[in-house]
Structures are given as structure tokens and as C-alpha cells.
Amino acid sequence: MPKSIRKAAVIGSGVMGSGIAAHLANVGIETLLLDIIPASLLPEEEAANATLEDAKVRNRFASRAVEKLKKANPSPLYSPAFADRIQPGNVEDDLTKLGEVDWIIEVIVENLQAKQQLYSKIEQVWKPGTIVTSNTSGISIKEMAAHTSDEFKAHFLGTHFFNPPRYMKLLEVIPGEKTSPEISEFMKSFCEKTLGKGVVLAKDTPNFIANRIGTYGLLVTLKEMERSGLSVEEVDAVTGPAMGRPKSATFRTLDLVGLDTFVHVAQNVFDLLPDGSEKEVFTPPQILKQMAAKGWIGEKSGQGFFKKLKTAEGSEIQSLNFNTLDYAKSRKITSASLEASKNAKGTKEKLKALLNTPDQYSEFAWNILKQVLIYSAEKLGEIADNIVEIDHAMKWGFNWNLGPFETWDAIGLKRSVSKMESEGLTVPVWVKEWIEAGNESFYQWNDGKTFYYFRNEYKAVEEMPELISLQNLKKQNKIIRSNSGANLIDIGDGVACLEFASPNNAIGADILTMIQQSVDEVNRNYKGLVLANEGRNFCVGANIMLLLLEAQEEEWDEIDSIIRLFQNSMMKLRFAEKPVVAAPHKMTLGGGVEACLPADEIIFSAETYFGLVETGVGLIPAGGGCKELAMRLALSNDDPEADLQPQLNKLFETIAMAKVSTSGHDTQRLGYKRVQDRVVVNEDHRIYEAKKAVLRLADSAYVPQKPQKFRVAGDSGKAVLQLGAYGLRQGGYISDHDYLIAGKLAHVLAGGNVPAGTVVTEQYMLDLEREAFLSLCGEPKTQQRMQHMLTKGKPLRN
Template sequence: MNPHIRRVAVLGAGVMGSAIAALLAGAGLDVLLLDIVPDRLTPEEAARGLTLASREVRNRIAARALEQLRQQQPPPCFDPSDLTWIEVGNLEDDLPRLAACDWVIEAVVERLDVKQDVVARAALHLKPEAVLSTNTSGLSIAAIAEGCPPEVRRRFLGTHFFNPPRYMKLLEIIPGPDTDPAVVARMQAFSAQVLGKGVVIAKDTPNFIANRIGTYALAITLDAMAAFGLAPDEVDDLTGPVMGRPQSATFRTLDLVGIDTYVHVARHMQQALPDPAERAVFAVPAFIEEMVARGWTGEKAGGGFYRRNRETGELEVLDLATWSYRPRRRLSSPVIEAARALPSAADRLRALLQGGDRAADFAWFVLKKVLLYAAEKLPEIADDVAAVDQAMKWGFRWELGPFEMWDALGVTALARRMEAEGERLPQAVAHVASRQPAVFYERGTGGVLRCYTAAGVYRGVEQPPERISLVQLKEAGHLVAGNPGASLVDLGDGVLCLELHAPKQAIGPDVIAMMEQAADEVEARWEALVIGHEGRHFCVGANLMLMLMEAEDENWDEIDAMVRRFQQAVLRLKYLRKPVVAAPFGMTLGGGLEVCFAAARVQAAAEAYLGLVETGVGLIPAGGGTKEMALRAASRIPPGVEVRLDPFLRFAFETVALAKVSTSAQDAKRLGYLRAEDGVTFDRDRLLYDAKQAALGLARSGYRPPRPARIPVGGEPAAAALKVGVADMRLAGRITDHDVKIAHHLIRVMTGGDLPRGTEVPESYLLDLEREAFLSLIGEEKTRQRMRHMLATGKPLRN
């Protein structure tokens, strides 16, 4: 962690400013949040006898922003207590307090004159080493800093956070013409290590990198929709995952961002760009202007291209021909259906480019224009193609960046097709197409990844030393063993990694087999084991389809054997004589969390969403999760105190029964999924590194495994108390009869069955109860209905 940044001021408490403040507070920084002084009293303030001179009034705007952060969903910080690190004030009384700050971020309204004024005033109060930055989505960094003294301009730069700052990985850092390169390097390292950001260095050009390419892609898509005679929902079918983009695609994204916001950005592009032909691309279509005039600006206004039907709850789409909303419809296209079934973005794009119908022609047109534009603008907006690709992946959540698409689809083949269609190739494409191999990325000496630069040469893609790439390790011969579901990879220094790579990292026989082999390997010749990988989510749980198929065939012995084998594999890891460290991130559900429960230590990504969610499909956790939650409830009782588990057990029971999922790693500690001593990593790219260091630390400090536990259970009294709560929920209509049945099975396991309070039982006893309950529930038709519904829709069924 950079020791020089401890206190930060954010100037501007609007949507972005307050959200940036929440992010910084969540990273453990002291934050000062300032905004303007109100020019009039509210009726409530007047009634209380306050005046415009009252400090409460003068700080009102920032104070209200802080209060709104407490109510905001999804949460803007990792834990509600993070917000206590934010102090509020105003831009008239509190500017002298900037002298105590290490970093000052201007985040006021996106107007050049206002930003210039605030930045110039802030510059008068900075201490000599403090960094001053502006959060702007596209205004000139040099112009904003014009009024600052030369010594401040050396410490001035753009820091463009993407909204919402907590959840969007991209941070564009934009040096001004006078910015000291050492300041850029310092802020790049701090933003990655402490804030967990993916940092891209951008040039001081209109809208920088991500918004420049992303806004162009939106503009081209709007034009193509009309040209190809498609509707918004049909376009979204084409421009979502099938093209390697997020599920929100084009028009759902516009609704989320705000259609008026898009108009603002597009108009800024028209004003800032010198080329008339390029400016014309960003002309706002008449139907967009009409939507803004009607106030149909997206989700914040209750509707935009989509709205929720108040009676049915179904999402409807705007019919631009009638200006009325209608039910959504899927685009009928064999080409799209074939592409959608393919596993990787590159494969899906290749399928689309085979053509054959209007949908495929639309996809090719949009893709072609975006790829050409990115290549044409490379020298203007970035130093190399890696910066452009990372910006689009981190900022717009594309699976592949534009230049990764060029390589995946074949630069030479694409160039020939485009030239045949009358397109002019950008210099970068013509240059790369003339080489062998014709790629924007290549492997240099020693397997180092190199990328094409704006200068027309190749250079190494910077990889922080704290980043471990399993792909590169395997390419370098570090693969120890593997099967279709998981692999064992040598991380060096005597640490082995169990990498999950089944579809959605679901746990099935292959993964369990590799868990068993990992335990054998580590016991025999390794110092420690790390469980982690580089996918999108850590693990979604057990292979639900496999379990359902066995249940439909009434293969109860097979199900029992699979559950028993998983339980034993988890126990084996828990009592391994060498330390095991799990590195969860993203969705870590069901069996994935049960694997984490087995680890001696968990090193979780800050954005880790952990939960035992089996009740949502009519089951209970049976890989040791139910047992572990009961054990953790019992462990909270101080030594020597009479065993009364009710308060702790009730909390644990409700957490599992309601399938609660943490909103962050910090929240997972509150729910009992993580322990106080478990670590949290903000920068996802260094998660495996941090997990490896934790494993080595345990190994080198003389790690000793825990002794098999005996668990004091709540017994019949605790079970009776919990069942009363369940009955109350059923009477209130909050749960169904089948929910009651699931809850009673869960209660039996967590309280130990028909035993007196305080009876101590071995873990194996509760594991047997888990397995019995699982088998009983999966034999129920209503449970199988829930499983089918989840597999078909991705949503729980309440039956």
C-alpha cells in the first residue's frame, strides 16, 4: 500500500462524487466530502430556526449525499460501517482542510468553466506533495488545469472512474502536458493495489479511450438498427453475449446509463472532434431526442427503451413505430442460435461472420465499423492496443477488446473482406496485415506477451509482479495434472494450485477427483495448496443438471455416493497436514463455499458474493455447509458459558434457510461465511498472488491442522424454537408448505436431531444427517420442479 495516501478529499457530492467517496472509504481511507453551500433554507430548516449561516445548512448537500449512500442499492461500499470514514463539509468553509489531504479529487458538474474554477481554488490549499485530479468523462485535462500554478500542474491528472465506481473495474488515468511521470506511476500503483482498479493510461483526447470507442459503437448500432429494420429488443439479442458483450447489450445499457447521459456525451463528441465526418457519426437520432423530450430517459425515469409492466411485472420494450410498449420478442435467426450455443466469444463471432441472414449481416456491419474505428484512432487515444482492449473489457465489460477480436478472427482475412467491401484500412491494420504472423499480440523471447503500439512496433505487455497467470504457467510447463473439470498447476515455491475450469466451475465428479488428487499430491511433496482460478466466478456450486438427471432416473445410490464422496473430499482438505488457502471471487455459491469452509485460510476478493443457496432449489447444503454453519454458531459461545445456542444458531439457520448471499467479502464475515482472520484483496488481479503468500506464511510458521471437532448441538429445545419461527412465517404467507419441509430438514441437521441440548457430536454425525436430508428432498417432485425451473430460467421457483 502506498504510505503517502491516507486522506482524500472529494470535491462534489453528486452521484459520482459521493460514490467515489464511498469507494475510497471502503478502501480504508479517511475521506472529506465537500459540496456547494445552499442559497436558501428548506421549510424544515426554517421551522427549526436555522439560518444560512448555520453549519448544518451549509453542509446540507454533502450530508444528504452521505445519507443517500446509506440507502443506495446496490450498496456503494463493502460494508455500511465504511461510510463512517466520510466527513462532510462545503466548498467555502472547508477548502483550507485540503492542506491535510494527500489526494484531492474534483468531481463537480461536467462543465469546463465550473471545473476550472473549483480546481484553481483547490490548488491554493494543497500541501506540496499532494496529488490533484479531476474526474471527467471526456473534458480536456489540460484545459481544466489552466488556472493552476506550474508546480500544481506537475501533480495534476485526470482520474476517470467508471460508474458505479465500486463495481466498475476501469480507471482511466490521463496525464496532462505537464504531469510528472512519477506521479502517474504512483497513482497507477496506488489505484490498482489499494482501490483494486484496472488502470489504463489514456491520452488527453475527447472522451479518452473507453467512452470514445464505446460511444462510437452505440452510435453505429443506432444507425444500423434503422438501416436493417430491427427493433431495440432484436438489436439487444444481437449485441449481447452472442457478440461477447454484457447481457444488458445496447438498449438495456442505455436505459441503465441514462438516455439523457448518452445525449450529453454524444453532443460533447460533436463539439470536441475536429473532423466533420467523424462528428456526423455522433449526431443524435431524432427518436432519441423525442424520448428525452418525453422524459423517457431510462430506468431512473421509470422507463426508456424498456419498462416494467405494473400489472404483470414483465419487461416490455418500446415500439418506435407506434410509441407504445409491447412484450419483448426474440430475434428469429438460425445463425444467431448456432452462435449462441458456442462457448467462447471468439467462436461466437466466427459463427456470426459466416453470414446467411439479416441478423448476421447486421452483426458484421457493426463489428466491422467498430474494429476499423478502434484501429484508426489507436495513435490518437492510446500508446498501445493493450490499453484499448483493457479499457473496453473493464469499462464496457466486453469479453474481447477490439484488437483481440482482430487477432481472434484473423487480421488478414478481415482486412481482405473489408477492402472487398470498399473500406479503407487504417495504417495499423495495413501494417500488421503485411507481417508474419499478422497479429496485434505476439509471444516474444521467453514467452513474454508483446503488443502492437501506436508507434508501429511491438513491446511487452506490462504484467505486475503480483499477478499470477495460470494460462502462462501452463504454457510454460507448470501443469501437474488435469481433467475436464480441474487442473493442478505449480505456482512455484512449493505451492500447488487447484484450478477449477468446468463450465461455470460447477462441482462434479471431475472436480472431486482432482480435489482428492490435490490432497494426495500436497501431502506427499508440496508445502501448501491454493484453490483458485482466473474465471468470471469462483464456483456456482454442484452440477445441478447431473444431480437432477440421477434423481429423474431414481439413482438414489449414485446420488448418495456422489454426496458422500464430496463430503469426504472437503473433510480431507480441512484436515490436510499442509495449509490450504481458498481464493474465492465473484459468485461463490453452494459447494463452492463449502470448499472454502475447508480451507485453513480464505483470501477473498473484495467483490466476492458468497452464499449457501441450496434452499432455492429445494435442497439443503450437504457438502458440509450445514454442518459448518452449526459448528461456527457453536464456536461463538465463550468457554465456560452454558450451552445456549439459540441466538447464534437462529442467525445461522436464517442465513442458510433464506439462501442469503453476501454483498461483499466484508459482508460475508458478518454472515459467518468468512472468519475474522480471513483476508480480503481489493485488486482481483493479485488475488492468486495474495493467496499464495498467505499459504506460504502458514507453511513457514509451522502450520498444524485443526483437530477433528466435536460440536455441541442445540438439540430438541433449539429445534422446537426454530420451528415456531417457521410456523409463523407460514401463517403469514411468506413461505410455502414445501419451504416448511425444507426448513424442518435444515433444522434437524443444524440442531443435531433428537438429542438433548449441549450434546457433543462428531462432524460425521451431522454430515450423515446432511446427506439423509439431501436424499429425502431430492426425492420430492416439488424439489425437482425447482431444479428444472432454475436450470431453464436461472431463477428460483416458489412452489
Template sequence: MVRKIKKAAVIGSGVMGSGIAALLASAGVRTLLLDIVPFDLTDEEKSDPVARNRMVKAGFDNMVNARPALLMQKKDADLISIGNLEDDFDKLADCDWIVEVVVENLKIKQQLFKRIEPIRKATAIVSSNTSGIPLMQMSEGLSPEFKQHFLGTHFFNPVRYMKLLEMIPGEETLPEVLDFISDFGERILGKGIVWAKDTPNFVGNRIGVQGIVKAMQIMVEDGLTIPEVDALFGPALGRPKTAMFKTTDMVGLDTMGHVAKNTYDLVPGDEQRDSFVIPGFVNQMIEKKLLGKKAKAGFYKTDLTPEWKRIRKVINVDTLEYEEYGKPDFPCLAAAKKAKSLPEKMQTVVYGDDKGAKFAWKTLAWSLVYAANRIPEISDTIIEIDNAMKWGYNFEMGPFETWDAIGVAKSVEKMEADGIPVPETVKKMVAAGNTTFYKIESGKTYYYDFATEAYKAIEVSENIISLAALRADGKVIKSCNSASLIDIGDGVFCCEFHSKMNAINGEIVDFMAEAMDYVDENGVGLVIGNQAGGMPGAFSAGGDLFYMAGLAKEGKFDEIDAFLKKAQDNLLKARYATFPVVAAPYGMTLGGGCEVCLAADRMVAHTELYMGLVEIGVGLLPAGGGCTNLWKKFIDTIPEAVPNADLPTFFLPVFQAIAMAKVSMSAAEARANGFLGAQDRIVFNRDHLIGEAKKEVLRMVDAGYAPPVKRKIRVAGQAAQGMVNTELFNMQGGEFVSDYDVFLAKRIAYVISGGEVKKNSLVDEDLILKLERDAFVDFWKQEKSVARVEHMLKTGKPLRN
């Protein structure tokens, strides 16, 4: 039998349930969203379908209007139908996957599953999103057939953005059901699958909440402040900027407290059970409803002065009063800033001598020991724990990767000296001469397996290509500080950027030309992509403004023009290469990064794609072929059978995209905006991106790839400029745009429309590229553009002048 998810159902329209429904709909799955009939209906309302669906409609509306967005694009909501558990329960009979996301109450869940059992079709899969109730208890008394199709699928919130999906097999779940849902979750929904056991709070929250609560306990003991803890357990230790306490504010103190208490109650044999007892001041905050972001006050809060100035405050753990705070200052953090790599930063912090370093060491050491002791209780290998923390808590490294980074042997010696009990499994590993949990050999990554006391290869999907593993296996063909060319097999190579934020600089421009020459002589195609950073990451945050600003400051405008000409020529080289070039963008793909993608034959993009030509924000315009190639992307969609298409209709969205610096909030939106075309693909799982881009190259080769022919471009001419100028005049009169915005926008319109030519004129591509360069150089000569650039470099925010 071939399983398919043609229709799914989500029962429970709260934050988590509506988030799961949004993800399913965004993946193209028709989804039924159900919730209870409100208890407080009047007799008149009981016969009103609108009133009976009030609960689910509120959840649906919150999902549609959520910020950040839960849907990839608003029209995905059309795939979601709503109903209630009384009038629409029979509709579950049509569903291939039913996801339960109701209140964490065993009796309620048991009653619901008993209702589902007789109505579900024989092949339908039923899963629970519970985080604290054992599956065995929920399915007690149900038929063997139901149990064979029942499992736990624990998503993390917000569902669209958190990669982790914990899968918990029931005792009788069929292997084929587990295989199918894990493949669907990974490939179709883009999730990272972690196999968990049916233990309290599974993997991510068991490890994560223990780490947070233990940090709170040690903070109180050692007399640190909340901002000091967050500074230590932020980026310096590979953690997100939200660190410990800001993360808890986002999740909710009540939620964190519930998970901690639930775990404490259910793990009487846990050697660190007391590390789930939250400190008294946190309990008092929960009683006072200081629950975090949803209450607008938690560990942190923001006050507004009468002058609308934001004042950030933190709670005093002794008085429970909010106070202003400064930036924490520890010598170990200052030293970590100077370190180049994350492992070096970590070592600088945990092996320092100051108060902050000692706190960081103690807290981290206890969490590492705790993670090691949970194998095989909550998972069989270290991989599940590491992935759960990376995908569910946004750690750059999981506990065991962190242990490798700070040095296993050195840390074990220090733990024993400090009286921290090192697990016997770890002692044996070190004693046998195995000093790392992971190692790479012959392009494969191996992990240390406690059960066999030996290294095992990590099994990954065939769709996944790891550039790091290929690099370690000597597959780098050539490299410089900012980019590398890597052999990814079958005659396909990958041009990987690795500058800061993967910004396009002079070195990358030169390297891409060299890479093209090499592939032309030795390969069949090229992928342009990288795998740097966590979610959402940055394919490329744009051009190197520091370099350009330096040239402009010295008045070297001819050098700016020469650099642009080289960049344009090299991207043209990619555009008209004799082999297919496929870009694999994800996350931030801005400015110059976007231009690289527009120059490729095709794109294979990750769903989380924030793509746009944003140069006007710094007083510039796209001059690496961005104006030219976006216009071509639009007009290339016009069939030859429509020779007299109304070009201004196509011109306006191209102009607006550039002049308004529009950035897509998803790959689907990038397609709607015209940046992705019909032949470009969207991939939900970022781990698959390079592999899928390689497949696209090989498909094009197999289809008999022929490079595009360089032809003249039809442009909208002065007619389009007049249309834009009229609209800008109206906007300027209404004070919607500044005088300088108008100056920039008029020149952008001039470039895109082909300059001083008539409507429907055919012009050489080189003409528009020259117009781009001229405008770019002229803008650098303007004081207001220089001011915008300097403000962006200094603050990271645009200046409107």
C-alpha cells in the first residue's frame, strides 16, 4: 500500500494546534481544524453555527494574523477548513492523519481517542502532540489496530520556525507507520526528526528545562543577576541571544514551571531530580502573573516614558521590583569577543577565573553530566540529544558537541577536581583513548556509542549533502578566505561562500570567475550555496559596504565602477555558462546575494527565504545586474504569442520591489513577488537544499542543457518613467516619502526602463548594466547616500533622510 496524506486534521486550535495546521496547509495539505463548542453559549447561540465555531474561529484568525507569520503566504489559509467536535466530528473519517493537540489532561485525551477509534479509517494515523503524558496511558483500552497507528509527534513552538519534531513510538506502533511519518515530517514538512522514548517531556524539554532551572538555582547560590546569566549563556557559549531568561519569557514562566513540576513528579529515580525545583522567586512571579511576553512582564519588561523612549528593565530576584540594568561586564566575555571560533569562545568562558566564568563552568558542567546520564533512558544515542537542543532550543552545538568543543579530557579532569560526578560511560570512553564524542573520517561523521563503546557512522538521508564532511574529506578543489569550490560528486561542484554573513566582496567576485573556469573544464554543473549558521541563517546578507564605503571616502569612484563591471561580467559568465548553474538560497538573501541568485539558471530555495533587493535602504540601487535580471525574470514569462504585452504592467511591480526594498517573508512570497519563477523549486528541509540543487543540475544536464542566448531586452521606456514620476509626486505631497527617496526612486525607474528610449524599445543588456553602474557611482557621490551607509554600518538600521 502507498500511503499519502491527502487530508489531515488537527484537533485543538490553540497556539500549537493552529501552528501545526498552518504548517500542513503551507505544505499543500488540506487540513481540518477542530475545537470544542464553547461552554458559555446562550440557548439562542446553541443553534447558531457561527457561535458554535467561535472557539476554533478565534484560533484560526489568530493564526492568519500572527506575527511573525505562521503561514508561508496568507492564501495557504484557503486549505484550512474549521469546525467543532460536535457538529463536524464525522469529517475525521476522511483524514489520513489526525493530530491531537488538546489540553494536557489524561482523561480528556483518553475520551477523545475513544471517540476517534470507531470513526477513523483503517489506514489513518493518529498522533498526540503531548509533551508530558505517556502514550501508553493515553491509548489504554484501545484496539490493537488503533495502537498500531498511534504515536507521539511533538512539535515545538512556533511550529513554522522551530525545526525539531520529536517522534515517540508507541509499544505497538507499526514500523511502516513510523517510517512514513518520519519521512513526511522530514521531507515534506522540513523538520528535523529526533526519535524519543516515552519518558516525561521526551528529549528537548527534559534536557532544556533542567538546564534552565539548574542555572536559576546556581544563580541564586552564587549571587549573579539575571542579565549576567543571559550574557554568559548567550552567543559566547553558542546559545541564542535570548539565552536563559529571555527564552523563558518567550515560552512563558507558567509553561516552564509546569514542565519542571511535571518532570519532577514523574522521575523519582533521576539523580538530579532536585534540579527541576524552581527557585522561590520564580514561583512568586508565577503567582503574580508575571509570566513573560504574553503578560508583557516576566524576568524582563519594557517601559515607555512620556517621550516614547523605551526603558528595558529586569526583575530584582530579592525584591521582585523592576530595575534598569546595564551591560554585564566579565573578563571572560571580553576575552571571548576576541576569539575567532566558537570552540575558542567557549573555552575562554568556561576556563576563566572570574565570577562569571566560574558560574558558567559550574552550570555547563552539570548540564553535560545530566545529558550523558540520560542515555539510554530518554534516547539511545548522543545524536538525538544534540539535535533536540539545536533544533528545539536553537543551540549552535548540542551538549556533546559542546563537550568536544571545550575538550572532553580536560573538562572531565576539572569536573572530578570540583566534585562533579562524571558518568561511568564517559570515564570509560576517555580511559580507552577516545577523547571526542564525534569524529570525521573519509567524509563520514561518526559518533561515540555508549552501548557498544565504539564509534558508529551517523546515518543521514540520501538527500543530505554535508559540505563540512566533504571539506574534511579533502573534496575542496580550491579555496580563499571568503569562498571555496567543493566537489559534491557526479561532476557537480559547489561554490560555497564563507565570509562574514556571506557578504559578497571582491574576493568572492574574483573567486566565482575562477570557479566557473574550473567547472567549465572539469565538470557538468555548479551549485552556489552554503550551510552556515542556524535558522534562518544567511545565504548572503548583501554586498560588502565597508569595502565600497572605503573607496568612496577616498574618492575612488573609477575603482567602484571597475569593481561593479567585474561583478557584472562574472555574473554574466554564470548566466551564459555552457553548464547549468543553480543557486540554493535560504534565510537572508539580500542585495548582492539576491543578485547572485537572479543570475543563476534556476533556484532551489528553502521555504524560509527572506529575499529582496534592498540597496535603496542605504541610498544605493542594485548594480550587480539586479535591476537587469529582475526585469528579465518578469518579461521572460510573457509568451512569444503575446508580442504587444503592456510592459508598464510588468514594470510597476519590478520598480516597487527595488524602490520599496521589498523583502519576501517566505519562498512562496518570493515566488508571488516574481523573484522565483515557475521552474524554480521550493524545499521545506534546509538540510536537503544542496542535495536537491545538485539533483536539479543533473536533471538539466540529462535534459540536454543549452545555455540561454544573449538577446536584446524589451523595455518600458520613458512612458514608465512618467507613470512613476506622477505617483512619486503624489506620495511626496502626502509626505509618505522624503525628497531624497524621490531622487533615488526616479533614477531607479530610469535604469529599469532602459533610459531615454521609447516604450517597447529593444536595447542591449549591456546598456541597462551600464545604467546600473552609472547610477550606483553617482549615488555614492551624494552626501545623503553616504550618511545612509554610515548609519547602517554603525547601527544596523536604515536612515530615512
């Protein structure tokens, strides 16, 4: 068994194969991407006098797949440069190279015979000890390896990635009948720690865990829709956030997945199940077959359950009428139960509000939910050994907020089972026995640990040191300080974590006050501070609503006070006596970036979208963002006479155009990532890694940061920046207001109206930021931009 995987091979360069290869490249694994040899030349190859024997032709499928990876949006790669880690080839010329890799992943067509033939070829060049896995979404692991040796079988298993491999958290590891337990455990650990996946161990059954339950849920939804006569829009209104599911709900999800793919997955289960009621559920509905026959398979064909039309006013979303197969303009759906769910806070309360407010949508939600819960309970032991694997699979694979058994707990296990039975449903015996034994939930929190149902008793969830849960720590009364916007939490070993907890983690006075109090507390009693939270996003910026209200009331002194508080809080972080490490994730914008920049180190999650975006609302960064980046630029040059202008031009463009990184790695391209900053692939490990960094800094004679003086480009540098903006304005690329904002930004980044090379203080730069910000707040067009962002959720270019 390998101690690590340094080199891999992916066989099959389609969407999934190339996506898996891209993610392996993302984490630094050199990858061989192989596909079949083309049967004929393309016109352009003929024109170039190429032959079928030329290497470029023979590697065409894999080579083109790699090129597509560089251009795809959203990108499968953390950085386009990582594509260089993928070597294209073909299965005839390069098969012997499989003997040089540590992991072989098969991602070819979902056909048992084709896979068996490929494994026979692989085994001929296979190096004993090399792990071989299939990305199959439902074919039996046992059957695929049926004709291979026992030693090969011991190293063979399923690794089912969800699409797209970079972005989807779930990876199902499916051991075969003869897979070595050590190999299974190694792969589970490797895929969690190195690939950053949420791994569940699945049984070798049709469609494994997530697709088995997810497909069942979608099919019973379609059948219940047919019975109740609801429309596409109505079903999506019920089965989205109201039930703790993604906004794409049922039909937008099917359009994204593709009806052809979904029908194939459902058909796979249907074909493998014995006759009976379960098999009947997996019969693909007639409407799906009709749509597939017409080519209406979803987003990739331009239409499915929804289609987008261009109109004189812009665009219009239309939805399909199941009865007529015609499209009509989608309508907004509302009802008492949907409004009750919308107004409730948290998934559990939203779901209870939906179910407990009687109307047709509440009834629809209950009728599909009860079937999914019972089915999940029936499949326990068959598709997975425990409820945790099933709950994780549905949360990570289908983006449900709660898994089936968590959902059951949320709505009340005992009461809901009683209702199910009163309606004539058969609840699995083990569930009734569990309730009769006096248990009221599948999960239980006790003595600082989470316990779950396991074979008629509670078993503690395995604690992994890499998983630091702020939610659990709060349950253990580890909060040191708290206010309406933030919590300071003891995360152990003398380290505290500052957690933003306001709506969308937007920074207001409460968070700023807590930052200052937290630094004081840590200076006195702790080894260091971590900035992290478990919100959907790290921080979307400052509280724009507050700023807009103050600007509309012309409370300039109040705005000045807010900005001073922001700047002082960031400087407090910067000059803390103990180390500060920030661990941002997902959207980290505007003020969220400014909260990270003063930290001694930043531990980026791989999926961090990081950028100063204030120009989008008609402002410039004023919480120290401009100062911090201009200072870094100047201090990074060892030569005191070095020309700052080239780097300053790039910095100006990054902020003026509100550029946001496409990943944690991409922050380096935009100039945010320093030498000491790192990227963690598994987002769940970021707080642990940040804590480790704090302790390392604290144990190495930490020296606090000191105020700096640095050179600025001055009035001549400002003139260059303004000239560039003027050219864009003359070319019609930016508006007059954009040009005004650019001028203010140029003034700040260049250090104002001083001679080139002037040495300034940090406070001087902060004063420039604040003055420019205040003046822009008074601009009517800036206020229009702020209002538009608050109401529409997107920038206004006025």
C-alpha cells in the first residue's frame, strides 16, 4: 500500500474524467490522462498532412480535454497553470506507463463489459500495490473486477466523484467484496485530507447511497406532482430552501444534471432491482421519456423543464406545462406555508413552519418527505452501515441542509412516525423499536459529544482532530465574549477564535467592537487569535444598508466615525501582541478582505473568492485595504530606488475593476497571497490549520508587527493611473462615475499629491482612504449603486 499518492492516471477524458484529472492536478498530483485513439482524421488534421500514426492525432481526445479545462467556466482548475500537471496520452501507446503511477482511475462509459475488458488490459501492466478505482455511478464493483486476480481485487474499489469534481464535496468510496480494509481506509483518509472531499463509505449496491436516495426522492416528487396537479414552478417553490434544499429545487436541478443522465441513473436501479413496489418507483416517468425524445434534456440542450428566452425587455424564464408540453412565462408562487417558512430562521424552523401551516403546498411537502424518510430507514444496512453516512451523502452530494435522519429529528421523530402510521404507511420495525425503547431522536448531544443511532444504541461520532466545530464548542459553553454580531470562542490549547455571526457576516459596529475587545482579551490571556466562522460565506463586506441610510441623511460625521472605527479595528488586529491568523472561505469580499489583510498569516480555503469590490457600489476600500496593499507593494522592493509604477498599475486595475479570485490559489495572481500564506483544500480543516499556525508562531518567539513607513508613487504615479482611466472613459468602457471613482482610487494608492518617492506613514494613507470614501458617499450616483446592490443583489453601472 502506498504511503502517499504522488502520481495518478485517469482513463477516460470526458467531462468527468478530465474533471477528476483537473482536481488531482489542483492538489499537486502529476496525472496521466488517457483515452482511445481516434478512428479518423479531422479536416484540419488532413489539411496539415497529419496521419493516424502521428502522436498529436493519437492523443487528440485527451489533449483537447486538457485545453478545454483551461477555458471552462466555472473552471475545474484552481489555476490554469495547473493544467501543466496533466500529461495527455492514449490507452494503446501509453498503457505501460500505468506501471509508474500510484493510483489508476477508470472513468470510461458505464458499460460492464467495456470496463471488464479494460481491467484485463490494466492488470497486464499493473504494478502490484497500485490502487485501481472506478468512478462508476452504479455498476457493481464486484462484477467489474470479476475476472481479475485476488491481489488485484484487494487493491480495487469504487471512488464515485460527484460532478463537477472540483466543486462537489461528496466522494463515495465503495469497497468490493475482496478489497483490503487497509486500502479502503487509506483511500478514505487520502481523499479527505488531500483531495478535500467529504467521504462516505458505501455498500456495493445499485447507485450506492446518494443517487439511490436522491433519485428515489426525485421520482416520488414527480409522482406526487402528477397526483396533486401542481406545476413546475409550484413544485420548485416547495422543494427548495423551504425544505432545506438548494434553490435549484427539483426541476432546475434536473435541468442542470441533464434528463438523459437522470433517466440513465434511474434505469440502472430499475434494471438491478427485483420485481416489487421499489422497482415500480424507479420506472422513469413517461414525461421524462417524452422530453428526452424531443431533445429537451436541460441546460446543455437549451431547454428542459425551463428555458430562457430573449425579449425586448431583456430575457424571460419560461416553464414547461406537463399536460400540453408548451412553455409559458414562469410565475412567482406564494402561500401561507411558504411565507411561514421564508420568515422562519434556520432550516429546522423553516421546515417545521412549512409542514405546520396547512395548505396544499404543506401537504405536498409532507407527502414526499414521509416517503423519503421511510425509504432511507429501509435502506439502512443495505446501502450504508450507519445513518451518518446516509445523512452526509445527501448533504454533500445533493446539497441538502439536513440529511434524512437529521430531518426526522427536526420535525419530531415520535410525532411524525405516529402520523405516518395513521396514514397507512409501514414504518421500518427498527425505527418503531427505537422509539418504543424510549428514544425520541436519532442524534443526541451529550457531554460535549454527538451520538447517533447505531444498531439499537447510541454511538459517539468519531472525533477527528482536523475538525474543529465552532457550533459544538458553543454548545460546550466555550464562548469567551459575545455580542449581536460576533463571538469570541475558546478553541483549545490557548487559542481563541473570533466568529462573525451577523446576517451574511456583514461587518457593522458590533463586529468591529468585538474585534477590539477580542484583541485585548487575547493579548491578556491567550496565545493567539484565529479569524474564522462557519457561515455560508466568510464575509460579504461592510454593512451597506447602514452606510446608505447615514449618507441619505447626510450624517457625514457619523460615517466618518464608522470608518474610523473600522480602520482602528483593523489596525488593532495588525498590531496585536499575539499572532493573528485569518481563515477565510467562500465569498470574502470588501471589508471581509480588509479583516484578513492585517493577519500575520492567511489560511485560504481552496474555494475562497477574495477581492476588494467596493467600486461596484461606487466606493473605494477604506478599512485599510488600499493602505495595506500599497504598503506591501513598496516594502516588497528591496531596492529603495525601484520603480513602483508597474506593480501599482496592476494593483490599481485589480481594485478598480473589483476583481475577485476564482480560488484560494488565484489570490496570488491578484496580489493578495504572500509567501507565508497557504491554501487548505479541505474547507472543514481550515480552523484546525489556522490554530496550528497560531501555535507555531506563538512558540517561535513571536514579534508583533510594528507601524511602517514606506514610499509612494506620488503625483506622477497618480497621473499615470488617471491617464489609463481616461483612456477607458474615452473609449466608452467606463462611465463618468466610474472615472470619478478611479480618480479617487488613484489619489489614494499613489499617496496623494506628494512628490514621487515620498515616505509616508500608515495613518497618512488611512486618512486618504477615509477622505475619498466620505466624498464618494455624498455622490448621488454612489447612493444609487448602493441602493441597487441592496435591492437587486448586483452592481449598477450608472
